[in-house]
Amino acid sequence: MxxxxxxxxxxxxxxxxxxxxxxxxxxxxxxxxxxxxxxxxxxxxxxxxxxMPVMVVEDLRDISLSQGFPSHHYRHATIAQSDLCGFTKLASTRRPEEVVEFIGELFGLFDQLTDKYEVYKVETVGDAYIAGQAEAPLTHKNSPMSVVRFGLDMVQETNKWSRRKGEQVSCRVGVHSGECIGGIVGTEMQRYHLFGKLMTEVEVLESTAPEGRVQVSQACKDAVDKQMRLEGLSKSLAMFEERSEETLRTSKGEEHSYDEVGGRTFVVRSYAHYQP
CATH class of the missing domain: 1.20.5 (Single alpha-helices involved in coiled-coils or other helix-helix interfaces)
Known part of the structure; x- marks a missing residue:
């Protein structure tokens, strides 16, 4: 070369x-x-x-913006709302960073429970946590029993957290069943919210629930009883104790009548052995 x-x-x-x-x-x-x-x-x-609920997100892919956002009428929703008892007092004695850390830990535990019971996390307001199930497209599964179990587990996880941290914080929960409306609200920060009498009444059930307990409405108890009959489950699996007080009272002494939540209410005594 x-x-x-x-x-x-x-x-x-x-x-x-x-x-x-x-x-x-x-x-x-x-x-x-x-x-x-x-x-x-x-x-x-x-x-x-x-x-937003997964199925709502899927629906949004199939519509044009000119059609607007969909809304849904749920006839058989079961919603749980919890409140952290003692957290306000705790927050007043801690640095803001600690308060944020504590609420993050507790709500993180609740988030894990939403996955376990397949409930939709509606929103958090302060130290209140709201979640539940209904027919599609809110959730794939619609089990009043699962929502009540979700509420019981929120109480249990809060107790475990308190013992682990050496803090005096507990949880009370209200659970209600009925109709509500779901839809996307907001322009910049859009979110799927639930509206209606059901949401107002579940707040009363939560605020008047005994500390460390789960209080359900007559409508919720009826929904659970119906599910148990349909699934052939023994009534002994779910034991509800009717409230004997003449009126419902919040921890601040505010009075509410049973008529505000559709009749007498019940505290869940036990929900042993049932696995959703």
């Missing part, structure tokens, strides 16, 4: 190597860009699924 041929060969090799390197760099950049888009999409989906 002549000197001139060697120079040409080396030049061609260098050019080919440069082209191959450029192609490799371009391929990697395209892969990184594609992966970044995929991760962004996954994060967006994850955020959407925490702000």
């Amino acid at each position: 002549t000197q001139e041929s060697r120079v040409v060969f080396i030049g061609v090799s260098i050019v080919q190597g440069y082209v191959a390197h450029s192609a490799e760099v371009s391929l990697r950049q395209r892969f990184k860009a594609k992966r970044a888009v995929e991760l962004t999409h996954e994060r967006t989906e994850s955020i959407l699924n925490t702000l």
